[in-house]
Amino acid sequence: MVGTRGVPARYGGFETAVEEIGRRLVAAGHEVTVYCRGERHGDEYLGMRLVYLPAIEKKVAETLSHTGFSVLHAFREKIGRDGADVALVFNAANAPLLPVLRTLRIPVATHVDGLEWKRTKWSGAGQRYYRAAEALAVRWSDALIADARGIQDYYRERFGAESVFIAYGAPILERPDVAKLTEAGYAPGEYHLVVARFEPENHVHLAIEGYRRSSATRPLVVVGSAPYADEYTARLKALAGDDPRITFLGGVWDQDLLDSLYAGALSYVHGHSVGGTNPSLLRAMGAGAPVLAYDVNFNREVLGEDAGRFFGDAASLAAEIEAAEADPGRAADRGAAARKRAAERYVWDDVAAAYERLCADLAARRLTRKALRRR
Known part of the structure; x- marks a missing residue:
């Protein structure tokens, strides 16, 4: 699981998804590796193996630089042993690095997030980069993950690309403190x-x-x-x-x-x-x-x-x-x-089960770039 700040989840939605999905995949018998940046919390968390790597602490480079170090680490692991069966990449901004994973013959699903190019913090070159990254995610992913029907519609209308709809789960609080x-x-x-x-x-x-x-x-x-x-x-x-x-x-x-x-x-x-x-x-x-x-x-x-x-x-x-x-x-x-x-x-058990099915389809090569594109 690549492209986030990692776990424990203390920052945003992607990190929460990695924690909730990863822990359930571990419980189902899978080996899960999460690439992390920032404060260290040991080598394992809720059964997930944690790999800490650096990042360039600049707004325009933090995510991509950390993912770059992560895929290089995955490259070394693949050379040294069996390596990963499937890569789950979070954030379409990481799409320029997908060819490294493809070179390793690791099937890739990219969780594309929302419409990042619309965020005002990305002006000019940043917006152009994010729009280009969306196209690269379509070109180089074996599957796209959309957490909303509106995101599915966007990728279908803009790129003619199908995606797998998997929403997030919601924590249900019955008795607040x-x-x-x-x-x-x-x-x-x-x-x-x-x-x-x-x-x-x-x-x-x-x-x-x-x-x-x-x-x-x-x-x-x-x-x-x-x-x-x-x-x-x-x-x-x-x-x-x-x-x-x-x-x-x-x-x-x-x-x-x-x-x-x-x-x-x-x-x-x-x-x-x-x-x-x-x-x-x-x-x-x-x-x-x-x-x-x-x-x-x-x-x-x-x-x-x-x-x-x-x-x-x-x-x-x-x-x-x-x-x-x-x-x-x-x-x-x-x-x-x-x-x-x-x-x-919005049930995390259902979300994790959907990710497990997706990973099984990717590992068995039932999902490919050809299936992703409709035209």
């Missing part, structure tokens, strides 16, 4: 919540603008940060101004506290717009949070029509926040519907 909330100074149902990496396409700025336009009396708690995002972070702080109702908690790495924040929110404002099936949204749903989501096809796909409300601008978000405060019972009912939907449709 209320004591964690109390320690942090919050009470269930008494605050609105934003959890997001600070990037413009996650619309944290819109969440703050909408909240400030509302007549809300309960505070807005903003959880998040981002590397390489000082300018956007400063913009968010300026938008909040001296409004005493808005609190920035920064990154919350205590996962029990984060779960409790989701579960206790009167509303969870989800502004993500380009990432397919978003793990933060699934986590909020699994915790029973009443979701107010930015109105794009990915969010509607995950929430359906009854498990959330949608906004497109500051005015519509302000109205939804006010509605949640006016009728918290109805908001709680939406949260319960969201948790039920997550428990039925």
Whole structure:
């Protein structure tokens, strides 16, 4: 499993997927190697073998450089012994390195993620690179993995390429740790919540603008940060101004506290717009949070029509926040519907089983580049 920060999962959706899928593949009897970067956590985790390699710590080079070291390591292992039967590569940005794996005759599935070229942090050359990388992923992968139907549609329409749909799983939280909330100074149902990496396409700025336009009396708690995002972070702080109702908690790495924040929110404002099936949204749903989501096809796909409300601008978000405060019972009912939907449709055991079938098909050469392309 190549192309992420590795495990334990402490950063984003890809890392969570690697941990949840990898541990289940190990339990099913498979040997799993995860390439990691950053802080070391031993040579094994939940049965997965961990290989730590360096990365160039620059925004434009970090992921690709680490994957480059990873495929070279895989090359040496393949020469020295049997090596891997299948490679799961996360992020289409790593596509230029796929020919190394193909040279080793290792079948490759690429999890293409969302529409990275739409992220504002990639301007000019960065956007061109990501769009080119998508085409290379189609050309050099034996299979593409899409975590949302909207991503499937994009690759089919743009490249004439088929993909395997495998969504993420959602953690289902039945009994939140209320004591964690109390320690942090919050009470269930008494605050609105934003959890997001600070990037413009996650619309944290819109969440703050909408909240400030509302007549809300309960505070807005903003959880998040981002590397390489000082300018956007400063913009968010300026938008909040001296409004005493808005609190920035920064990154919350205590996962029990984060779960409790989701579960206790009167509303969870989800502004993500380009990432397919978003793990933060699934986590909020699994915790029973009443979701107010930015109105794009990915969010509607995950929430359906009854498990959330949608906004497109500051005015519509302000109205939804006010509605949640006016009728918290109805908001709680939406949260319960969201948790039920997550428990039925986004199950990690099912996700891992789908990955296992995919790997078996790749190892048996039932999936090839020829099958990937329709024309």
